[in-house]
Amino acid sequence: MPPGIARCASGRRHVSAGAPIGYFLARRFAGFVATLLVASIVVFTVLDVLPGNIAEVMLGESATPESVAALSAKLGLDRPALVRYGDWIEGLATGELGTSVAYDTPIAALVAERLVVTVPLALMAMALATALAFALGLLAAARHHRGGDVGVMATSQIGIAVPNFWFAILLIWLFAVKLHWVSAGFFPGWSGEEGGVGPALRALLLPAIALAVVQAGVLTRVVRSAVLDVMREDFVRTARAKGASPGRVMWGHVMRNAWVPVLTVMGLQFANLLTGTVVIENVFSLPGLGRLVFQAISNRDLVVVRNVVMLLAAMVVAINFAVDVLYVVIDPRLRARSAR
C-alpha cells in the first residue's frame, strides 16, 4: 500500500489527505534529538562534573598524587567541562569513545562485542513475550468471563508479580542443575569452534524465556483489553452483519485497531526489557552490556559507565521515538490529530 493511503476501520482504503506526515515526523525527530541531548548533559554532569576530580574517584582513596595527576592528564581533566563535554559528544557521533582504563581497550570495541549479546537477547525476549501475549490475550478475549479468561487473567497477574531474576534462578535450577538440558552461565559466541548461531541461540534461550514470561504478563492483559474494547465497536458489528468471516473480522478489523494500545505498552515494555536484560545478564553471567557496566562499576571505570549508561538511555529514547512514529503508520487518525 503506498504511503499516505491506509485502510480505515471500515476496511475501505482512504487517502489521508492533507495529513502532513513530514511535519509530524520532523517534530517528533526534533523532540527525540532534544531528549538525547538533555540525557547526555545529565549523564555527563552526574558522572564527570559532580564527582569533582573523577581521576580521584577512579583510583580510590589510596591513590598517590602522582598517579591521580597522570590519570587526570590522560583523561584531559585539565580542560574546562564544556570542552570535555563537546569532545565526548563528538566522540559519540564518530564512535571514538575513548579507552577503558581497566581493560586498556577502545570502549567502542568493548561495547560492540557486548551489544551482540544484549540486543539479540532483548529481541528474542520481546518476540517470545509478544507471541505468548497474543496467544493468551486473544484466548482470554474469545473466552470472555469464562474459565479460560479467568485462568489467563490469574496467570498474568501472577506473572506480573514475579521478579524476572527470581524466575531466571528457578529456570537455572530446573534446566541446568536438575535436568542438565542446558548449561547456564556460558555464552559460546556467534562464531568460532565452540560457537555458532545454534549454540548461541541455545545459550540465550533460558535468559530470553525468563525475561519474556514476566513481560508477557502485562502485555497479555493489554491485548485482551484492547481486543475486547474494539470488539464492542459498531463497525465490528457491521462487519459481522455483512457476513464477514470470524477470521476476517478479527484480523481485518479488530486487530488492526487494537494494535495502537498494544504498541504503546510494547514500547514501554521494551524499555523495561532492556533494563531487565542488564539484570538477567548478571544472573546468567552473559557477556553483554549489563555485565560490562557492572564490571566497570567494580573497576571504577567511570568512562565506560558513562558511555554504557548513555547508550542504554539512548536505546530507551529511540524505542519510544520509533513507537511514536509507528503509531501514525498504523493509525492514520492519530496522524490527523497530531497535525492539528
Added chain:
Amino acid sequence: MTTRPRFRSASLLAGAAMVALLLATALASYVWAPAAAFEIDVPHKLEAPSAAHWLGTDSLGRDVVALLVVGSRVSIAVGLIAVGIGIGFGVALGLLAAVKRGWIEEAVMRAADFGFAFPALLSAIMLTAIYGPGLLTSIVAIGIFNVPVFIRITRASALMVRSREFVTAARALGKGEWQITFEHVLPNILPMLIVQATIQFALAILAEAALSYLGLGTQPPMPSWGRMLNDAQLQLFRAPLLAVWPGIAIAFTVLGLNLLGDGLRDRFDPRLQRRS
C-alpha cells in the same frame, strides 16, 4: 454477566488482606526475630527446614524465617520513601503544570518525558558509580523514576477535574486558582493518586529487590529479599529451597499490592466495571 463485580471485590479484599499481612509481619519483626536475622551460626549453615528453623538456615547459619521477616522492613521502607518522593515532587509539579499551563506546563511535561529515559536501574548505576552502593542510592534512584509518573497522572487528572462545572462555579464565587486546586481539585484526584501509589509501591519493591540482588541496594548485614536471592543462587546445588522463599515473599507482596490497586481503581471508577 454479573460475576465480574464479585471478582473485583474479591480482588480488593484479597489484596488488602495480603498487604495487611505484610505490614503486620514487618511490624512484628521489631518484637520478634530481629536478633536471629543477624546471628551467624556457621556450624548450622544450610540446614533443611526443621522445628527449630521452619524454613532452614542460610549459608551463614542464619534463620531464613527471621531473614524474610526483617527483610520485609527494607522492602516496605524503600517502597514508602520512593513513592513518597514521587508523590511529593510529582504531584506538586503536575498541579503546577495544570494550573499555570503555557510554557510552564510544556517545560514540566517535557522534563517528565525526559525522566522516562532513565529507568531506576540506570539512575542507580550512575549513582552507585559515584557514591557507592547502598540503601540510600536505591531509594533515590527508584524515587527519581516515580516523579514523572506522578507528574503525568496528576496533570491529566487535574485538567479533567478543572473542566468540571463545580470548578467553574468556585471560580465564579471569586476563589483563586490555588485555593480551587487545594479545596476542589486535589481531593477529587486523590483516589487516582492512591491507586497509582499502590502500583508504584509494587514496582518499587521489585526494583529494590533487583538492585539488592545486583549488589547496588541494601548492603550486608542488613537482610533484604534481593540479597537473599543473590546468596541463594550461589547455593543452588546444595540448598535450592533457599532460592524459593525470598522469591515467594516478593511475588506475594507485589501480587497483594497489584490486587489492592486493581480493586481500589474499580471501587473509585465504576465505569471500568461496566467496560470489562
